[in-house]
Each structure stands twice: as C-alpha cells, then as structure tokens.
Amino acid sequence: MSALDLTGSPSAGLSGDLSDIVVPSRKLVVEGVSKVFTKRRDRVVALEGVDLHVEDGELVCLLGASGCGKSTLLSIIGGLEEATEGRVLVEGDVVVGPGADRGMVFQGYSLYPWLNVADNIDFGLRLGKWSKARRKERIEELLGIMSLTEFADALPRELSGGMRQRVAIARALAPEPDVLLLDEPFGALDAQTRRHLQDFLLGVWHRTGATILMVTHDVEEAVYLSQRIYVMSARPGRIAEEVVVPFGRHRGSQVKRDPRFLDLRDELADTLG
Amino acid sequence: MGWKIALGAAGVVIVLGTWWLGAMAIDNPSILPTPPDTLRALGELWTDGVLTTDLWASIRRILIGYGISMAIGIVVGISIGSFASIEAATEAPIGFLRYIPASALTPVFLLWLGIGESPKVWLIVVGTVFFNILMVADVARSVPRELLNAAYTLGAGRGTVLSRVIMRHSVPGMIDVARINLAAAWLMLVVAELLAAQEGLAFQIVMAQRFRAVDTMFALLIVFGVIGIVSDLGLRWLRNVSSPWARP
Numbered sequence: 001m002s003a004l005d006l007t008g009s010p011s012a013g014l015s016g017d018l019s020d021i022v023v024p025s026r027k028l029v030v031e032g033v034s035k036v037f038t039k040r041r042d043r044v045v046a047l048e049g050v051d052l053h054v055e056d057g058e059l060v061c062l063l064g065a066s067g068c069g070k071s072t073l074l075s076i077i078g079g080l081e082e083a084t085e086g087r088v089l090v091e092g093d094v095v096v097g098p099g100a101d102r103g104m105v106f107q108g109y110s111l112y113p114w115l116n117v118a119d120n121i122d123f124g125l126r127l128g129k130w131s132k133a134r135r136k137e138r139i140e141e142l143l144g145i146m147s148l149t150e151f152a153d154a155l156p157r158e159l160s161g162g163m164r165q166r167v168a169i170a171r172a173l174a175p176e177p178d179v180l181l182l183d184e185p186f187g188a189l190d191a192q193t194r195r196h197l198q199d200f201l202l203g204v205w206h207r208t209g210a211t212i213l214m215v216t217h218d219v220e221e222a223v224y225l226s227q228r229i230y231v232m233s234a235r236p237g238r239i240a241e242e243v244v245v246p247f248g249r250h251r252g253s254q255v256k257r258d259p260r261f262l263d264l265r266d267e268l269a270d271t272l273g
Numbered sequence: 274m275g276w277k278i279a280l281g282a283a284g285v286v287i288v289l290g291t292w293w294l295g296a297m298a299i300d301n302p303s304i305l306p307t308p309p310d311t312l313r314a315l316g317e318l319w320t321d322g323v324l325t326t327d328l329w330a331s332i333r334r335i336l337i338g339y340g341i342s343m344a345i346g347i348v349v350g351i352s353i354g355s356f357a358s359i360e361a362a363t364e365a366p367i368g369f370l371r372y373i374p375a376s377a378l379t380p381v382f383l384l385w386l387g388i389g390e391s392p393k394v395w396l397i398v399v400g401t402v403f404f405n406i407l408m409v410a411d412v413a414r415s416v417p418r419e420l421l422n423a424a425y426t427l428g429a430g431r432g433t434v435l436s437r438v439i440m441r442h443s444v445p446g447m448i449d450v451a452r453i454n455l456a457a458a459w460l461m462l463v464v465a466e467l468l469a470a471q472e473g474l475a476f477q478i479v480m481a482q483r484f485r486a487v488d489t490m491f492a493l494l495i496v497f498g499v500i501g502i503v504s505d506l507g508l509r510w511l512r513n514v515s516s517p518w519a520r521p
Binding site for chain 2: 078079080097098099100102103104106107108109110112113114123124127128155156157168171172175181
C-alpha cells in the first residue's frame with residue numbers, strides 16, 4: 001500500500017505527499033453531489049455523495065469503468081447537467097449552469113466545422129471581454145503552444161484526430177478558465193496518437209500552469225498524467241478511493257518503467273476489476 | 274469520370290431516340306410531336322414573346338410564394354428544432370394541417386382572395402410551408418449536442434448558441450430543404466394557373482390544349498424541366514459556396 005494513499009474523507013484535505021504545493025488553494029470543490037435519473041417508475045442513482053477537490057495548478061484524474069457516472073459528474077461540474085443534491089464551487093463560488101470559468105474538452109466532434117483553427121480558438125474570446133489586439137495575441141500564443149501555427153487557416157475536416165483534439169484543448173484554454181475539464185479527450189484516438197497527446201498535455205500543463213480535472217477509464221493514462229487520482233465505483237457512482245501519485249510534476253515517459261508506477265497501475269487495475 | 278459522362282449522354286440519347294421513333298411511328302403531330310416539331314414550337318413561343326412574359330409571371334409567383342414559405346419555414350422550423358416548449362406547442366396543429374392537401378384549398382382561396390395574384394402566391398405558401406417547417410426543424414435538431422455544449426462552456430448564452438451554432442450549422446441543410454421542396458412549389462403553381470390565370474406557363478398549356486397544339490404543350494413541359502435543372506444546380510452551387518465545410 002506504499003503508493004496508495006487512502007483518505008477516509010477527501011475533505012480532510014492535505015494528507016499524503018502534496019509537498020510540492022506550497023500554499024494550496026482549492027480551485028474546484030465538489031460537495032456531496034448526487035444525481036438520480038427518474039424515467040417513469042425507474043429510479044437510477046448515477047452518483048451518490050461525491051466529494052472531491054482540485055488544488056490550484058493540479059492535474060487530477062477521475063478514473064472509472066464505463067458507466068460509473070464519471071462523465072455525468074464532469075457534466076455537472078461543467079454546469080451542463082444539474083445535480084440532484086450537493087453543490088460545486090469554483091474559486092469559492094457556487095456553480096449555476098455552464099460558464100467560461102470552466103473550460104471543457106469533449107471526446108470528439110466538438111470543433112465548429114465552418115470555422116478554421118484560429119477562429120475556433122477565438123470562439124470563446126469573442127464572447128468574453130477581450131480586445132481585438134489581445135485576442136490576436138492570445139490566439140497566436142496558443143497556436144504556438146499547441147504547435148498549430150501553420151494550421152491556423154485550416155478547417156477541422158482537414159486535420160487528423162489528434163490535431164483536432166489539440167485545437168479543442170487550445171479553444172478551451174483560450175479564455176483562461178479557472179479549471180480545465182477534460183472528458184476522455186483521447187478516448188477516440190489510436191494508441192500512438194494517444195501517447196503523443198498525453199505527453200503533449202503534460203507539456204501544456206507545465207507551460208500554462210492550468211488546473212485540470214480529467215475523466216478517463218485508462219489506468220495507465222491516469223497514473224502517467226495526474227498528481228492525484230479519484231477512483232470511482234459504479235452503481236451508484238461514488239468515489240471509492242483517493243490516490244496520490246508519487247511522482248513529481250516533471251516526469252518523462254521513463255517513469256512508466258518505474259516499479260512504483262507498475263505497482264500502482266496494477267493495483268488500480270485490480271480495483272477497477 | 275469519362276465513363277460517367279458517356280453513360281449520362283447515352284441515357285439522354287435513349288430517351289430522345291425513343292420519343293423520336295415513337296413520334297415517327299405514330300406519324301401524327303397532333304398526338305405526339307417529334308423533337309424538331311417541339312423545338313420549332315419553342316422557337317415560336319420565344320418570338321411571340323410568350324416565353325418571356327409568361328415565364329416571368331410564373332417565376333415571380335414562385336419567388337414570392339416560395340420566398341414567404343421558406344422564410345416562415347426557417348423561423349418556425351429553427352424555433353421548433355431548438356426549443357422543446359415550442360415543439361410541444363406546435364406539434365399537434367402542424368401534424369393536422371400538413372395532411373390537408375393544399376390543392377384542395379384552391380376553391381377556398383379563390384373565394385377568399387379573388388382571382389388576382391394573391392390566391393396563387395398563397396397556394397404556393399400553403400402547399401410547401403409545412404414541409405419546410407418540419408424539415409428545417411429536423412435540420413436544427415441534428416446539430417450535434419457537443420457543439421452546443423462546447424459553446425455553453427465557452428461562455429455563450431442561449432441567443433448566441435442559436436445564432437452562432439444552430440443557425441450556422443443549419444445553413445447547408447436549409448438550402449437542401451429549399452431545393453427538395455421547390456418541386457412542390459411548382460406543383461402548386463401549376464394547379465393555381467390551370468384553374469384561374471391570364472398568364473403563366475401552365476396557363477399557356479391550357480391555351481395550347483384549345484388549339485390542339487401538342488407541340489407547344491411539349492415545348493412548355495421542356496421549359497419546366499429546364500427551370501427545374503437550373504434552379505437545382507443554382508441551389509447546389511449556393512450550398513457549396515456558403516458552406517464549403519459541408520461539401521460531401
């Protein structure tokens with residue numbers, strides 16, 4: 001159990017190895033969120049009493065098998081669905097509906113096909129109170145970070161799946177959201193592109209200092225990317241355990257051969273079943 | 274590509290050839306005229322000035338009537354496809370009204386609106402507007418959920434989602450709807466002109482019938498076909514130019 005850090009109640013906060021965060025501040029807090037779907041006389045409890053939080057600048061994964069309600073939870077955090085009980089706070093403010101403070105990236109097909117790459121990134125900037133000069137600057141900055149500069153004028157249909165997801169991440173990051181929510185963003189990609197984009201996401205995270213909550217069902221992806229992992233169990237969906245990943249922010253792909261990495265991966269895979 | 278063009282040409286030749294052979298076999302231009310007879314009749318229509326005045330009279334009715342119908346179709350259809358409340362409120366009446374054959378309303382419209390231009394225009398509107406509404410609503414409903422959610426999480430309100438996402442995504446689909454239902458508009462126009470008109474392509478067909486001028490009737494039918502092809506190509510072009518992203 002050396003690598004697993006079990007905290008009975010996540011709200012107990014700073015237990016375990018979070019030494020590289022000096023002054024923690026909670027960007028995102030989820031308190032007692034439940035979600036019940038009622039269809040005629042059927043009553044399905046999708047989520048039950050979910051508590052979690054993400055610190056400023058942290059990259060946290062929400063890991064679970066398909067159907068455990070993790071995407072529903074992310075939708076609730078994004079404000080796209082309403083919780084039956086409980087609440088979500090971003091920077092201490094209760095979330096009511098979707099907003100530009102929470103950027104979101106979906107599994108696929110969410111780019112506007114009639115807008116080129118630069119205009120897709122610009123979509124959220126146009127809606128915010130950004131001056132024209134700042135918008136241009138911000139778009140160029142993100143195109144650079146995402147290695148998309150030469151594709152600024154391309155339409156989404158001209159891009160590969162991996163590049164499209166890079167544009168989607170750039171678009172979500174553009175208005176400088178407090179939290180970036182990723183809903184299985186690499187789920188529709190082939191294995192090689194997926195690994196490439198995982199490294200890419202780590203690079204983006206380092207360069208932007210973004211706070212990221214990512215949903216995935218891929219154990220290796222969760223261990224490789226995140227600082228903490230919330231493991232979810234299904235029916236009803238709840239947080240089964242909270243795991244601190246014992247690697248620093250800057251980790252190369254060689255970490256995947258570290259015995260602690262392998263142990264943690266196998267343990268989590270067993271938990272998921 | 275070469276073989277497609279060759280087969281297309283072969284199709285035209287076969288249809289024309291069958292017509293021509295049939296006409297020669299019957300050998301009676303007042304029953305079935307030959308293609309040259311028909312061409313000659315078309316030339317006469319042109320030199321008489323019939324083609325320009327009557328063609329324009331018919332096209333103007335289509336432009337006004339179908340223009341009104343598309344405008345209503347877009348506004349109501351997009352609203353139905355975007356808002357569940359509007360969908361619920363309109364479902365029953367539209368479901369009932371669309372099953373009334375619009376041509377059956379011709380006598381009613383003549384009674385209400387007289388025999389001028391307005392009954393013809395409104396017949397075109399009534400004969401096409403329900404198809405336009407329902408099909409545009411389907412187009413609006415087919416906007417992928419993730420495109421809407423992405424906009425909301427980028428800070429868009431409902432109005433912005435409607436104008437920047439739903440409307441924009443629906444442009445090529447709405448042009449397709451316009452293209453498909455245009456045939457129904459011409460159908461209604463012919464019904465209206467056959468019953469009561471002083472000018473128009475279908476009115477000219479009725480006139481030609483009185484003189485047993487089958488060649489003139491055929492010439493007018495060909496004009497209808499050409500208008501159909503030209504408008505179809507025009508709308509396809511508009512779709513590609515307005516929405517190159519949706520090109521197949």
